[in-house]
Each structure stands twice: as C-alpha cells, then as structure tokens.
Amino acid sequence: MLRHFPNYIVAVIISVVVLVSVSCSKEGPRAGKVDYDVIVIGGGLGGLSAAAHLATGKLKVLLIEQHYKVGGCATSFSRGDFTFDVALHEMDGAGPVRPGMKEEGPVRQLLKACGVYDKITLIEHPDLYRAVYPGIDVTLPANWEGLKKRLKNNWPNETEGIDEFHRICLAVSSEAMSLAQLQRYGTVKKLLTMAMVPLRQRNLLKWKDRTVQDLMDHCFKSADIKAVVSQYWCYLGPSIDKQAAFLFIMAFNSYASGGAWHIKGTSQALSDAYAERIGELGGTVKTGVLAKKIVMENGIAVGVETDEGKMYSCRYIVANTDPYQLVYTLIGESHFPAKYIDRLKTLKPANSLFGVFLGLNVDLKKRGHRDFEIFYNASTDNRAVYESMMKGDYKNGALVIAIYTNMDDPVYAPSGKSVVKLDAYSDIAMWPEDAGEYERLKEKKVDELIALASRHIPELATPGTIAVKLGYTPRTLRRYTLNRDGVVYGFNSTPDQFDRIPNRTPVDNVFIASNWTQMSHGYSGVQINGWMAARMIMDREGIR
Secondary structure (H helix, E strand, O other), X not given: OOOOOXXXXXXXXXXXXXXXXXXXXXXXXXXXXXOEEEEEEOOEHHHHHHHHHHHHOOOOEEEEEOOOOOEOOOOEEEEOOEEEEOOOOOEOOOOOOOOOOOOOOXXXXXXXXXXXXXXXXXXXXXXXXXXXXXXXXXXXXOOHHHHHXXXXXXXXXXXXXXXXXXXXXXXXXXXXXXXXXXXXOOHHHHHHHHHOHHHHOHHHHHHHOOEHHHHHHHHOOOHHHHHHHHHHHHHOOOOOOOOEHHHHHHHHHHHHHHOOEEEOOOHHHHHHHHHHHHHHOOOEEEEOOOEEEEEEEOOEEEEEEEOOOOEEEEEEEEEOOOHHHHHHHHHOHHHOOHHHHHHHHHOOEOOEEEEEEEEEOOOOOOOOOOOOEEEEEOOOOHHHHHHHHHOOOHHHOEEEEXXXXXXXXXXXXXXXXXXXXXXXXXXHHHXXXXXXXXXXXXXXXXXHHHHHHOOOOHHHHOOOOEEEEEEEOHHHHHHHHOOHHHOOOOEOOOHHHOOOOOOEOOOOOEEEOOOOOOOOOOHHHHHHHHHHHHHHHHHHHOOO
C-alpha cells in the first residue's frame, strides 16, 4: 500500500487554490562563509530528489539521514534467502511518451535531469491491478484502451459511463497541466492566471470539492463497477465517501495514461542511485546522523545541530520531515506566525498502515498465481471495510497482496521460492505501548491478515509454506521515518483539505520536501516535491 501515488499534477492544482508564501523575515539567507549552501534533513526520496537537483545546480549540498542507509520507505532488507521491498508496489510518472501523451512522465524527466535515470532499470507492469470482491474478479490493464475495453466487456450497459470517466480524467489532467508553471510566475501573472481558472479550468473546479463516491455515482450505475474502478482508494487514505475525487482522478489517470513501473533490484536501487549521483556532483551524504535542531538567528535558519554534537552552517534548509517535527522539534513554534500554526492544527493526518512480509518455500507463479498487484476485499461496502480495518478487524477489511517474485526480478528470492507482502490500514491508537502486549497483538493480527490473504492464495494456509514472517505496524513506521503516528500519506485526502501546506515555509530560507506538502505522498509525488523545493531555491539563486 505504500507504493501509492499522488500524482505529479496535484501540486500544480493545490497551488491554484492556495499558494501560501508567508514569511517571518524579509532578510535573505546568511551572507559570508558557510559550510554548505543547502542542508537537506532526511534521506527519503523527497530529500534525495531535492539534494540531487540542488547539486546539479552546482550548490554545495549536505544530506543527513538518521537511519544507517538512505531511502526512508524507499528501501529494502533481507532475511535469509529473501529480500523485501519496504514500500514500493508500482510507481507512476516514469513512462516514455505513449499515445495520448505529449511528453514523458514527469518522474522520468526529473530522473534524467539530475542524472539518476541511467543508473536504474525500470520494468513496466502489464496490469494496473486485480480487484477481487465476493462474486467479482476483474484485472485492469495498464493503459486506457485496454482498461476501457475490459470494463465494457464486463459491464456493457455502462459504456457511456466508462467513456465519461475517461473524459473527466483526461479533462482535469489537461487543465492541471496548463497550470504547471504557476509557482514560478511573478505575483501579477500568478494572480491573473488564478483569476482565469473559473473560465479555463472548469472541470478541475467542478471536481475539486467532490468525493470519489460522487465521481462513481456520476459515471456508473452498477455497484460492482463502482467497486472495481474505485479500488485505488486503498492508496489514498479515507473511504470513498470522504476521499477527494480530485486526487483520485489525477492518480488514476497518471497510471492509466503513463503506465505502472517497478524498479529492478528493489526501490533501494533508486535511493542508492540518488545518493551516488549526489556524491558525483560534489554533495555529501551522511547516514546514521540525526538532526536535533535547526539553529535560528534573526528569524532565519543558519545551520543544523546533529546528535553527534556537530553544527553545520548553511544558507538554506530543505526538511524532508513532517511539518510537526519541523515546527515543534527542529525550529520551535515561536518562529512561526499564528496563522501557520493554526492551519497546522486544523489539518488532520491520514491513517497509517499494518502489514506482513512473507518469504515462501513455493513458487506461486508456477502454481497459477501470476498477478503482481491484487486487491482482496471482504465486501463491496467500502465504508464498512475501511472502518473494520481501522478497528483492527481485518477479516472484514481490505488487503493489498503484492507478489514481488512475479516481476521476474531475481533479487527477491532464489528459484522455487516467492516473496509476498500484505498491506492494510491501521490506526496507531490500537497498538499498546506495553512491549509484551504489543508483540502479542501484532502476532495475532499478522495471523489474521495471512488468513484473509489465504482466501485468495490457499498455499498460505499450508504448513511449511511460510519460511519468513515479519509484521510491521504504525509504530514500526514511526520508528524508521519519524513521521507523526507512523503516517505515510501525510494529511488526510479529503476535499476540505485540498490545500495542503506549501513547500515554502514562513521561515524565509526553509523549505519542505516531504509527503505532507503540495504533492502529497507516493514515490512519484515525493520526488517531485523534492524537485519543487530545490527549484524554489535555485530560482532565488538565479540558477536555470
């Protein structure tokens, strides 16, 4: 479930509605000799992307990461014969030009721009996903033509609605693309462009304040097709009656138009490629180093203190953290205007995740399980499924099953074995603080999740099949990412939270590149967030 997507256009549209560029100080970055031009705090994909693009602009960059290796959620680990990707299922925005597209995917463009693209190998998924409900089993191809054909074959009476869904996705995406450079406009041009939005971006405005349920009801009649088409809700947070239609539209279109992509060698290969490129460009990457404090002087940031007791001075800072860490731990609430703090308190974080990594002693592909991405749902009652997961009632919830060894990437397991990951929603509040209680509950819930998955993969219930079984909870995610409550989606994706916080902060020389900002969460989203933060600094420095 961590693959998620928020897609590259989200930031553009959010900028239309609210581009908050408040500042506590009009004073520019510190003059004189400093250790680095920019310090990037956090080595997840947002921080790595920011650092790579800044280094491409010939700025002297230091990236510090508290874990012993870079990547954040974009990483992997091994147990015995098995290698597990922590988060990635599929990545959008990484494809070449395809029919109906004017250019390559945005992530592909950015990877090329900073010199990382040639260091990785991308593998295209043949399908977007397989959606399984009681009495329903449909696989959607990873392109609009095949996807629409499959839906029309299954629901011939929904032909007009399928075409309407496609039209809405293309129209909103196209209108979003027309605003791609908004954040770089001068004040007058920006205001004039925003004033024209009601005339030029009508589809965008129509769906901005609506839910995925509204979208499904507008396009379709059958409850079954609504369930299948809305299945990506599992990567965006709330149930479809509360989930923002805009984010869903952007994400769905990005995958259906540009394809879904796997990174050969796990997502750690992407993170390592970024770190290598940063070094090639003269930047420095330090792992196992925790930022303890951002040092402030006269309302601007002048450096970072680490848990090693060192202080590194700089002119700019990019924080690949959640905004709560930045405001309350690293800088201090007193350095932010009341309006910004009030907004932060108003915005609600999304849910977290719970899941299981499985190493199997059987080859699932040879046994007929050929799909990579399977959504297994206990019911078509979306609201009930969501609420069941958030209460820890997983037998009545939804489950994402990813069979990594079906990607023909030999890194995951030796011949004859398989790697599977199961993901579901969770609330950190259900997990006890007491270590003993926590472990007992985790073991129980891991077995419940496996039991649910065994309805689709019976081999999981066969003794001796599972060689490795590792569960993770919101507390696990909090420990490794430091994100509040182990949240991976950032702020909850509801229409009333359309305007997330911007990449620019009220501290004039501090920027945010994480999943809590304009681009939201997901592999593509955070890489573009990193670029956006870097681009704002380079614009200020006059770097093309």
